[in-house]
Amino acid sequence: MFRLNEEFCALANHCVHQGGPVCEGQVSGTLAPDGEGGLCYEREGEVVSCPWHGWEFDVRTGEALADRNYRQPTYEVVVEDGTVYVEA
Amino acid sequence: MFITIAQARVRMSEQTARAVADLDVVVDCDAHVTEHQDDLLPYLDEPFASALATDVDDSYGYISSFYPSAGFLTPVNTGKAEGKSVRSSAEVREGMALLDTNRVVLTPTQNLYLGCVQHPELAAALGHAYNEWLLDTMLDPDEGLYGACVVAPQRPAAAAAEIDDRADEDGICAVFLPSGGVTPLLGKRQYDPIYEAAERADLPVMMHNAAGTMLLSFPNLFQGFDRYLSSHAPVHAMQHMAHLSSMLTKGTPERFDIDFIIQEAGIGWIPYFTRRFDHEYRAKREDAPMLEKLPSEYVSDQFYFTSQPVEGTGDPDYVASMVELMGPESLLFSSDYPHLDFDHSADLFRVLRSRLGETAARNVYGETALEVFGF
Numbered sequence: 442m443f444r445l446n447e448e449f450c451a452l453a454n455h456c457v458h459q460g461g462p463v464c465e466g467q468v469s470g471t472l473a474p475d476g477e478g479g480l481c482y483e484r485e486g487e488v489v490s491c492p493w494h495g496w497e498f499d500v501r502t503g504e505a506l507a508d509r510n511y512r513q514p515t516y517e518v519v520v521e522d523g524t525v526y527v528e529a
Numbered sequence: 530m531f532i533t534i535a536q537a538r539v540r541m542s543e544q545t546a547r548a549v550a551d552l553d554v555v556v557d558c559d560a561h562v563t564e565h566q567d568d569l570l571p572y573l574d575e576p577f578a579s580a581l582a583t584d585v586d587d588s589y590g591y592i593s594s595f596y597p598s599a600g601f602l603t604p605v606n607t608g609k610a611e612g613k614s615v616r617s618s619a620e621v622r623e624g625m626a627l628l629d630t631n632r633v634v635l636t637p638t639q640n641l642y643l644g645c646v647q648h649p650e651l652a653a654a655l656g657h658a659y660n661e662w663l664l665d666t667m668l669d670p671d672e673g674l675y676g677a678c679v680v681a682p683q684r685p686a687a688a689a690a691e692i693d694d695r696a697d698e699d700g701i702c703a704v705f706l707p708s709g710g711v712t713p714l715l716g717k718r719q720y721d722p723i724y725e726a727a728e729r730a731d732l733p734v735m736m737h738n739a740a741g742t743m744l745l746s747f748p749n750l751f752q753g754f755d756r757y758l759s760s761h762a763p764v765h766a767m768q769h770m771a772h773l774s775s776m777l778t779k780g781t782p783e784r785f786d787i788d789f790i791i792q793e794a795g796i797g798w799i800p801y802f803t804r805r806f807d808h809e810y811r812a813k814r815e816d817a818p819m820l821e822k823l824p825s826e827y828v829s830d831q832f833y834f835t836s837q838p839v840e841g842t843g844d845p846d847y848v849a850s851m852v853e854l855m856g857p858e859s860l861l862f863s864s865d866y867p868h869l870d871f872d873h874s875a876d877l878f879r880v881l882r883s884r885l886g887e888t889a890a891r892n893v894y895g896e897t898a899l900e901v902f903g904f
Contacts, residue, residue, distance in 0.1 A: 495812040
């Protein structure tokens with residue numbers, strides 16, 4: 442489970458690539474073109490990388506950043522009375 | 530049983546194209562001329578025209594010494610392969626008759642080495658002189674003789690001006706980037722003016738290495754590649770993989786709406802390279818953040834590969850598999866005539882026609898080239 446400010450997201454912990462523990466990987470941003478021929482760092486906190494091979498996933502949608510044919514399963518998260526529930 | 534007229538036409542064309550000679554369109558996407566010193570000198574601009582207007586009796590042909598080469602002992606040197614000359618349009622036509630082609634994209638021989646000429650201004654001048662000679666003595670679109678405009682990567686701005694000047698000339702159908710040994714690799718921003726000019730001119734960019742140049746930039750490895758065979762067989766593909774990796778990583782095909790034509794490295798490395806690059810890109814996307822789709826999709830959409838030298842023609846299953854895996858729509862027939870490892874047009878045609886069908890064979894042998902070169 443990931444917390445982005447007040448937003449919660451949940452991903453399966455079995456990487457769609459080769460089964461690595463994706464949710465134990467680093468949460469970070471990612472390098473992107475800055476539109477002027479250089480690079481910038483963006484999406485801080487929105488990207489989780491599987492520790493086995495470094496595949497990057499969007500923590501909200503589960504999509505692999507490099508190849509949208511791969512998507513990590515996501516689960517709906519509900520917050521009720523200060524308790525966080527994952528619908529699985 | 531009745532068949533439609535369209536079906537009948539298909540059946541007739543299937544019956545008629547039993548050999549390359551039966552095809553209406555056969556484009557040789559890599560037909561070399563063999564430009565010599567005497568061809569280029571009259572077309573050299575100042576200041577080099579004066580600087581090189583020497584009456585020194587130089588039986589070595591001093592121009593060739595400007596083009597660095599590893600100096601391999603080749604079957605041409607030993608007289609075991611013919612070093613055939615193609616220095617006139619008549620000699621081009623002889624080759625076309627031998628190979629049953631009816632259009633050629635003429636490419637250089639000495640200027641395959643242009644990317645390693647040490648003197649940048651001289652390199653640009655030599656490319657310019659070659660193009661002058663080609664236009665003046667060779668190109669004749671009415672007879673199917675087209676050519677690629679050679680540019681020196683050492684001087685990108687001059688190369689861009691050269692492309693701008695040649696773009697509207699009759700018979701110029703591509704930009705020719707002598708890619709062997711070129712350093713830094715071709716994805717670097719310093720080459721952008723060349724790609725911008727090609728995009729303006731709506732011309733594809735041909736990338737072609739030479740055995741004698743490729744390893745000049747890999748001096749440590751080069752010590753181990755001390756034979757023509759050990760260099761020529763693996764290094765064409767190595768050099769193209771290095772440039773392709775650089776261009777994909779730096780987003781060249783994303784940033785420029787141009788086609789690239791990769792030459793003379795065979796076919797089996799292509800399905801390997803695209804799959805391996807996709808495989809690693811999925812884990813190392815931050816190294817290529819310009820890309821908006823998979824590397825293999827850029828290769829499929831914007832890169833073409835000329836066929837020669839097709840490895841493994843004695844094993845049709847191998848060739849058919851490789852062509853299917855790389856995508857037959859990305860393959861362009863080429864002969865490399867008159868160089869010593871040229872492919873006759875008949876071999877690959879037999880494999881394609883019998884294994885992949887008539888349409889794929891027609892496309893590889895010319896229909897795809899018509900679109901890529903805009904003939």
